[in-house]
Amino acid sequence: MQDLVIAGVGSTRFGKHEGIGPLPLAVQAARQAILESGIDRTRIGAVYLGNFVGGVLTGQEVLAGLLADALGLPQVPCTKVEGACASGGIAFRHACLAVASGACEAALAVGVEKMTHASTAEVTSALNCAMDNASDGMSGLTFPGLFALAWREYGAATGATRAQLSAVVRKNKANGLKNPLAQMGALVGDDEIIQSPMIADPLTLFDCCPVSDGAAALLVTRADLARHAKAPAVQVLAVAQTRGAARIAGHPSLTSFDATTAAAAQAFATAGLRPDAVDVVELHDCFSAAEIIDSEDLGLVPRGQGAAWAGEGRTAVDGEVAINPSGGLLAKGHPVGATGIGQVYEIVQQLRGRHPNQVKGARIGMTHNLGGTGVACTVSLLRALGA
Amino acid sequence: MQDLVIAGVGSTRFGKHEGIGPLPLAVQAARQAILESGIDRTRIGAVYLGNFVGGVLTGQEVLAGLLADALGLPQVPCTKVEGACASGGIAFRHACLAVASGACEAALAVGVEKMTHASTAEVTSALNCAMDNASDGMSGLTFPGLFALAWREYGAATGATRAQLSAVVRKNKANGLKNPLAQMGALVGDDEIIQSPMIADPLTLFDCCPVSDGAAALLVTRADLARHAKAPAVQVLAVAQTRGAARIAGHPSLTSFDATTAAAAQAFATAGLRPDAVDVVELHDCFSAAEIIDSEDLGLVPRGQGAAWAGEGRTAVDGEVAINPSGGLLAKGHPVGATGIGQVYEIVQQLRGRHPNQVKGARIGMTHNLGGTGVACTVSLLRALGA
Numbered sequence: 001m002q003d004l005v006i007a008g009v010g011s012t013r014f015g016k017h018e019g020i021g022p023l024p025l026a027v028q029a030a031r032q033a034i035l036e037s038g039i040d041r042t043r044i045g046a047v048y049l050g051n052f053v054g055g056v057l058t059g060q061e062v063l064a065g066l067l068a069d070a071l072g073l074p075q076v077p078c079t080k081v082e083g084a085c086a087s088g089g090i091a092f093r094h095a096c097l098a099v100a101s102g103a104c105e106a107a108l109a110v111g112v113e114k115m116t117h118a119s120t121a122e123v124t125s126a127l128n129c130a131m132d133n134a135s136d137g138m139s140g141l142t143f144p145g146l147f148a149l150a151w152r153e154y155g156a157a158t159g160a161t162r163a164q165l166s167a168v169v170r171k172n173k174a175n176g177l178k179n180p181l182a183q184m185g186a187l188v189g190d191d192e193i194i195q196s197p198m199i200a201d202p203l204t205l206f207d208c209c210p211v212s213d214g215a216a217a218l219l220v221t222r223a224d225l226a227r228h229a230k231a232p233a234v235q236v237l238a239v240a241q242t243r244g245a246a247r248i249a250g251h252p253s254l255t256s257f258d259a260t261t262a263a264a265a266q267a268f269a270t271a272g273l274r275p276d277a278v279d280v281v282e283l284h285d286c287f288s289a290a291e292i293i294d295s296e297d298l299g300l301v302p303r304g305q306g307a308a309w310a311g312e313g314r315t316a317v318d319g320e321v322a323i324n325p326s327g328g329l330l331a332k333g334h335p336v337g338a339t340g341i342g343q344v345y346e347i348v349q350q351l352r353g354r355h356p357n358q359v360k361g362a363r364i365g366m367t368h369n370l371g372g373t374g375v376a377c378t379v380s381l382l383r384a385l386g387a
Numbered sequence: 388m389q390d391l392v393i394a395g396v397g398s399t400r401f402g403k404h405e406g407i408g409p410l411p412l413a414v415q416a417a418r419q420a421i422l423e424s425g426i427d428r429t430r431i432g433a434v435y436l437g438n439f440v441g442g443v444l445t446g447q448e449v450l451a452g453l454l455a456d457a458l459g460l461p462q463v464p465c466t467k468v469e470g471a472c473a474s475g476g477i478a479f480r481h482a483c484l485a486v487a488s489g490a491c492e493a494a495l496a497v498g499v500e501k502m503t504h505a506s507t508a509e510v511t512s513a514l515n516c517a518m519d520n521a522s523d524g525m526s527g528l529t530f531p532g533l534f535a536l537a538w539r540e541y542g543a544a545t546g547a548t549r550a551q552l553s554a555v556v557r558k559n560k561a562n563g564l565k566n567p568l569a570q571m572g573a574l575v576g577d578d579e580i581i582q583s584p585m586i587a588d589p590l591t592l593f594d595c596c597p598v599s600d601g602a603a604a605l606l607v608t609r610a611d612l613a614r615h616a617k618a619p620a621v622q623v624l625a626v627a628q629t630r631g632a633a634r635i636a637g638h639p640s641l642t643s644f645d646a647t648t649a650a651a652a653q654a655f656a657t658a659g660l661r662p663d664a665v666d667v668v669e670l671h672d673c674f675s676a677a678e679i680i681d682s683e684d685l686g687l688v689p690r691g692q693g694a695a696w697a698g699e700g701r702t703a704v705d706g707e708v709a710i711n712p713s714g715g716l717l718a719k720g721h722p723v724g725a726t727g728i729g730q731v732y733e734i735v736q737q738l739r740g741r742h743p744n745q746v747k748g749a750r751i752g753m754t755h756n757l758g759g760t761g762v763a764c765t766v767s768l769l770r771a772l773g774a
Contacts, residue, residue, distance in 0.1 A: 021521060047630075054516075055443045059524075061516035062471045062633075065762035069633035075649050077628035078763065079477055082467040084449045090466055094481075101488035129441075129448040134408060137446075241464035243434075246449075246456035262462050375452035376465065 004096055005233040005385070007106075007219050007226035008037030009345045014214035014333035015183035016116045022054055025215035026067045026112040029338075033108065033217035034071070038228030041071065044219070045104020047078040050091035050111035051337035053126040054080075057118050067110060076104070084130035085286065086241075086371030087111065088216070088340025089378025093239040095220045105225055111341035112215035123211050127336075130372040135247050144208055144287065146373055148200035150254035151289035157255055160292070160307030162202060166193045167310045168288040169206045172324050175317065176331025178357040181342075183212050183333030207288040212333030216341035218348070223385075234348045237364075237381040238270035244374040251374060259377035260297035260370060267379040268299070273364065275299035278321060278381075280350045280359040282343035283368040285328040290370070291315075295323060298368055298379070322359040325350070340369035340378060351384035391483055392620040392772070394493075394606050394613035395424030396732045401601035401720035402570035403503045409441055409450060412602035413499040414457045416725075420495065420604035421458070425615030428458065431606070432491020434465040437478035437498035438724035440513040441467075444505050454497060463491070471517035472673065473628075473758030474498065475603070475727025476765025480626040482607045492612055498728035499602035510598050514723075517759040522634050531595055531674065533760055535587035537641035538676035544642055547679070547694030549589060553580045554697045555675040556593045559711050562704065563718025565744040568729075570599050570720030594675040599720030603728035605735070610772075621735045624751075624768040625657035631761040638761060646764035647684035647757060654766040655686070660751065662686035665708055665768075667737045667746040669730035670755040672715040677757070678702075682710060685755055685766070709746040712737070727756035727765060738771035 010032025012025050026049065034041055049064035060066075064078035081090045088111030095109035115123055124142060131137045136146075154160055169188065176185025188206060196205040226233040244259025245251045251258070268274060278300060285291035292306035300321045301309045309315055315323035326332045326346040329339060347365035349355040365382045397419025399412050413436065421428055436451035447453075451465035468477045475498030482496035502510055511529060518524045523533075541547055556575065563572025575593060583592040613620040631646025632638045638645070655661060665687060672678035679693035687708045688696045696702055702710040713719045713733040716726060734752035736742040754767045 023519075023521065052448065053442060055440055055513070056446075058520075059443075059512070059516055060520050061439065061469055062519075062759045062762050065470065065630045065759065066519050066633045068630050069637065069762065073630075075629045075631065075646065077477075077480070078470070078630045079481070079628075080469040082448055082469060083452065083465070090464075093464070094466070097484070097488065097490065101484065101490075103484065103488075125446070126442070129446055132410075132453050133445075133447050134410065241466075242462045243452045243455050243460075243465045244462065246453045250456065259462065372449045372452065375449050375456065 003223045004100055004220060004236040005223045005226050006236060006348055007039060007221050007229045007233045008033040009218045009348045011181055011216040011342055011345045012214050013181050014212050014335055017213040022058055022060060022063060022112045022114040023066055026110050027070050029215040029217035030067060030071055030108060030110050033219045036230050037219040038230055039106050039219060039221055041073055043106045044073055044108050045076050046098040046107040047076060048091040048094040048109045049080045050087035050340060051080055052082060052084055052087050052113060053129060056126045058114050083376035084371035085336050086340060086369045086376040086378055087337040089369030090241060092341055092344055093241050093378055096236055096239050099220050099222060106219060106221040108219055109341055110215060110217040111338035113335035113337040114213045115211050116213050132247050136373060144200035144203055147287035147289045148203045150293060154255045154293060158304045158307060163190060164307035164311035165288050166190045168291045169193050169330060171316055172285060172328045172330040175325050175357055176327025179327050179332055180356060182327040182331050183210055185327055185331050203287055209286050209329035209334040212335040214333060214335035214338045216338045216345045218341055218344055232352045233385055234351045235383040235385055237383050238267040239378060239380040240266035241378045243376060246375045248373055255293060256297050257370060257374035259374050260294060263377045263379035264298045267381050271381040273381060277364045278366045279362040279364050280322040280325060281366040282324055282326055282346050284370040285324055285330050286334060291323060294368055317357055317359055325357040325359055343367040343369060347382050351382060390610045391487055391607060391623040392610045392613050393623060393735055394426060394608050394616045394620045395420040396605045396735045398568055398603040398729055398732045399601050400568050401599050401722055404600040409445055409447060409499045409501040410453055413454050413497050416602040416604035417454060417458055417495060417497050420606045423617050424606040425617055426493050426606060426608055428460055430492045431460050431495050432463050433485040433494040434463060435478040435481040435496045436467045437474035437727060438467055439469060439471055439474050439500060440516060443513045445501050470763035471758035472723050473727060473756045473763040473765050474724040476756030477628060479728055479731055480628050480765055483623055483626050486607050486609060493606060493608040495606055496728055497604040498725035500722035500724040501600045502598050503600050519634050523760060531587035531590055534674035534676045535590045537680060541642045541680060545691045545694060550577060551694035551698035552675050553577045555678045556580050556717060558703055559672060559715045559717040562712050562744055563714025566714050566719055567743060569714040569718050570597055572714055572718050590674055596673050596716035596721040599722040601720060601722035601725045603725045603732045605728060605731055619739045620772055621738045622770040622772055624770050625654040626765060626767040627653035628765045630763060633762045635760055642680060643684055644757060644761035646761050647681060650764045650766035651685045654768050658768040660768060664751045665753045666749040666751050667709040667712060668753040669711055669713055669733050671757040672711055672717050673721060681755055704744055704746055712744040712746055730754040730756060734769050738769060
């Protein structure tokens with residue numbers, strides 16, 4: 001993928017968008033990405049749209065085709081892709097494949113979700129579509145429950161503390177305050193975190209990402225076609241997509257997700273890089289506990305030391321590896337299908353040196369998008385051009 | 388795509404599968420396709436699953452990953468693709484792209500839908516996810532209504548008769564009787580068709596495809612890797628995917644769907660064939676009227692003569708071009724996400740000379756899968772090896 005670049009990105013604010021459906025959100029983000037890319041829209045040869053519960057929560061499917069129609073794109077293949085919370089990352093990968101394979105010169109990847117209009121019960125039920133409902137779903141498990149179990153197992157194995165877990169929340173909420181796209185940045189203290197409503201012991205409300213609306217978009221093309229981009233293009237070094245165990249019982253341990261370790265290994269091998277090359281990562285912190293586990297699975301933090309690194313501030317924006325300077329899912333929000341593309345949006349701004357919460361001198365960035373109970377994962381490695 | 392072949396296919400019966408979810412149906416079809424292909428499952432490098440309303444009607448998403456896990460496949464990329472009723476065709480195309488691009492040696496495409504457990508109101512509501520609900524859906528339109536309007540416009544333009552429309556129903560229902568996978572084959576007379584309950588004037592119950600459960604699967608690989616297949620492999624000459632107008636008002640006329648004409652033109656150009664080369668086609672007869680319009684859009688029948696050809700029996704299994712010898716959606720059934728793969732299953736059996744309703748000497752076959760109000764379409768051209 002040496003000559004693939006992201007020539008333009010776009011994003012709505014993540015949060016509550018009242019009285020608007022998923023399509024206008026997607027259009028807004030996509031228009032911005034196309035304009036920024038400087039690519040004539042007649043050159044766009046494929047559209048991939050990541051969306052998870054558009055049917056269930058909004059009664060709207062075929063969003064990829066509706067989007068292309070609204071944008072006035074040619075009669076190109078338009079495909080919605082779904083892999084639960086990894087839907088956005090999968091859309092990004094397929095846009096890259098479309099260009100890398102020579103099928104087209106430029107491809108649009110968009111992620112979108114509209115959720116905040118639904119009740120908590122409706123959202124919980126919709127999100128549980130990401131579980132194998134013949135087994136895990138039937139057991140009464142929800143995602144907060146899964147990650148609470150994971151944290152208990154992690155704590156038992158490593159001696160990690162509640163204060164270390166809270167450090168993740170404090171960092172990401174504070175990072176979110178600097179990000180104008182973020183849904184709920186905040187300065188929170190340990191007491192406030194612990195005293196917020198218990199969701200799945202020991203995870204409280206602050207340990208859980210919010211329910212969000214939003215869309216993000218990017219345009220992938222060949223480096224030689226990105227000359228008219230209105231902002232620096234960013235090189236795509238690798239995008240890996242993997243599958244993990246489908247059911248909880250299929251994981252040897254909840255302290256590691258095999259889809260993540262496999263995707264990271266593939267991405268590093270493709271890019272010819274080692275984890276210590278990564279300056280900044282946007283990873284899938286759907287829960288505070290997930291950030292710690294993910295940071296180890298991606299090889300960014302030594303195994304068993306994720307909580308300690310978080311507690312010591314080594315994953316802060318000025319730390320050894322900056323994790324989720326956007327605020328992550330915890331503070332930026334998690335409009336499910338949009339999240340994976342939103343992560344790329346953030347890393348692109350970092351590698352351009354234009355992020356509102358800039359990691360100084362960031363040259364290599366990473367994204368990590370995890371779906372379901374670990375059944376789907378994408379990992380990408382991006383590089384600042386000229387780096 | 389010269390060296391791409393379908394090395395194995397599988398299918399459940401289409402119809403009512405009580406007390407079983409979409410996953411076991413998909414597993415059944417996929418196992419059959421993999422076994423028939425003779426390909427070791429460790430060589431399968433991608434899984435694409437076409438599904439439309441799994442979330443809405445069964446509460447189950449991430450089916451691609453769950454399927455791969457159930458099949459014991461490696462940790463390869465697993466992606467659900469959606470383009471309403473064209474979801475299956477889109478899955479087929481992406482499996483072809485995965486192998487043609489060199490990303491993997493073999494790819495599995497599966498389509499599945501589970502619908503019959505839901506009420507008519509639930510199914511109608513779910514199917515309307517395929518419309519732009521901010522415009523067409525809000526107008527109160529349903530799919531029978533759309534195709535009734537199309538038939539009225541077609542009739543006004545061509546002078547086509549109810550008897551010609553009924554000829555499509557009679558043919559496909561009779562074809563279905565010969566197909567053990569078909570949901571509702573029957574010998575029906577013109578009176579019975581006209582006297583069946585009116586759905587959307589002038590379309591009666593018999594003019595509409597049934598609500599169905601089912602799954603179909605196929606394995607795509609390179610010709611040189613298909614040597615151990617347990618049935619003759621079939622060559623993939625072309626698979627085109629296009630987008631059409633998103634809303635009814637965007638179609639200059641309802642007597643033609645631009646996504647179909649564009650996809651057919653692309654497929655014939657890629658294959659280097661003309662429409663008269665096609666011996667047999669499985670096309671998207673969601674309604675009897677659709678078969679007539681599709682047959683013209685695909686170039687198989689001269690413009691304006693689709694109804695006349697149907698009335699004269701020129702689209703029968705022994706006619707000038709055999710249309711839907713499987714029974715089509717009208718008689719075989721329409722488990723939405725499975726339909727596009729099921730069409731390929733039927734054509735593969737035709738080109739092997741093993742179809743229960745065999746078109747004599749069939750060498751070139753075609754499939755046509757149309758989504759939404761014409762917003763998504765796939766067309767494939769397949770050839771018997773050695774033909």
